[in-house]
Amino acid sequence: MKALVGNGLVPASDIDKLIAQVEVIELEGKKYVIKKFAKEVGVVKWIPPTVFFRVNYPFTLVPKERFDREVRFFEQEWTCFRTPKLYEKDPKNLIIVREFIDGKPATYSHHSKKLGKFFAILHNHDWSLGDTKPTNFLVTEDGILYIIDAEQAIPTDKDIHKAWDLMLSSFFIAYRFLSNPDRYLEVLSEFINSYLHEGGKLEVIEELTTAKFSGLAILMPLPHVLIMSDVLEDVLRK
Incomplete structure (x- = not known):
């Protein structure tokens, strides 16, 4: 070539x-x-x-x-x-x-389960993406997920780094459904439950509830923060 x-x-x-x-x-x-x-x-x-x-x-x-x-x-x-x-x-x-990948940007509203599965697999291979904005993902016509931006991705076995991926994703979901908290609850629940169903670890979810992530949480609307807290408590009780 x-x-x-x-x-x-x-x-x-x-x-x-x-x-x-x-x-x-x-x-x-x-x-x-x-x-x-x-x-x-x-x-x-x-x-x-x-x-x-x-x-x-x-x-x-x-x-x-x-x-x-x-x-x-x-x-x-x-x-x-x-x-x-x-x-x-x-x-x-x-x-x-x-x-060049011919596809459409993934959206958490339509691909929450697919993205939850992706992060579970990624984290179980001891990697974190770091930057989880939806435009970093493309989905082709036949449903194949591509990661097209990985300039902050690192190999890591630390739960805090993996939890960051989930926290930032939750942040993007919150602002996608800024005026629709009920839809935020639905999509976030699908995302987190898909993550766990596909092998994501509860320890990573538990990390999200620590004070280390309050800095990003305070940038979210209060109703969405409360919803996220309820979703996390629910999955940790199971």
């Missing part, structure tokens, strides 16, 4: 014209995704979580570390979900060229 970066189809001098941090390009009838980790936008977006939630999860601002994390995650041999194929890695310029 010809190089897409450097002296190949996309000259190095043209890279900045083609991409921000992530850009989809089409060459010879095929789509590719080029991601440049050193772009400022990729650093700035991680300042708040790195500053405020470092106690919960080891976020990194460093472009090389984010590059290494994503490459390592994508190169694992996952079976119950997929990651894009890596066509090229440029560790000097911190650029990857990867497969």
Whole structure:
């Protein structure tokens, strides 16, 4: 395969014209995704979580570390979900060229059980994703789940890191159903119960009830915090 970066189809001098941090390009009838980790936008977006939630999860601002994390995650041999194929890695310029995935972003409203299963499998392999926003997941027409952003993913056996994945997911669900607490209850229950049904550990759920996660919880509307507390208490009583 010809190089897409450097002296190949996309000259190095043209890279900045083609991409921000992530850009989809089409060459010879095929789509590719080029991601440049050193772009400022990729650093700035991680300042708040790195500053405020470092106690919960080891976020990194460093472009090389984010590059290494994503490459390592994508190169694992996952079976119950997929990651894009890596066509090229440029560790000097911190650029990857990867497969373009034709799919739609997953939503917690429609894929809560699928995402709960994903996190159970991921955590049982002693990995955490770190960044669980819905746009990091794509679902293809045949229902295959792809993880397309893993620049904060780490191998870890610590329950607090795994609990972070669930807490942040609960946060995104809360703001998706900001004006509909009843629907939040339904979706969050599906998500947490799917996680446990697929082998997720109660110890991770218990970690969510500790004071370590109050920093993110206070950013959620009070009715949603109370609902989350009830859901967690319910599953821990079973």
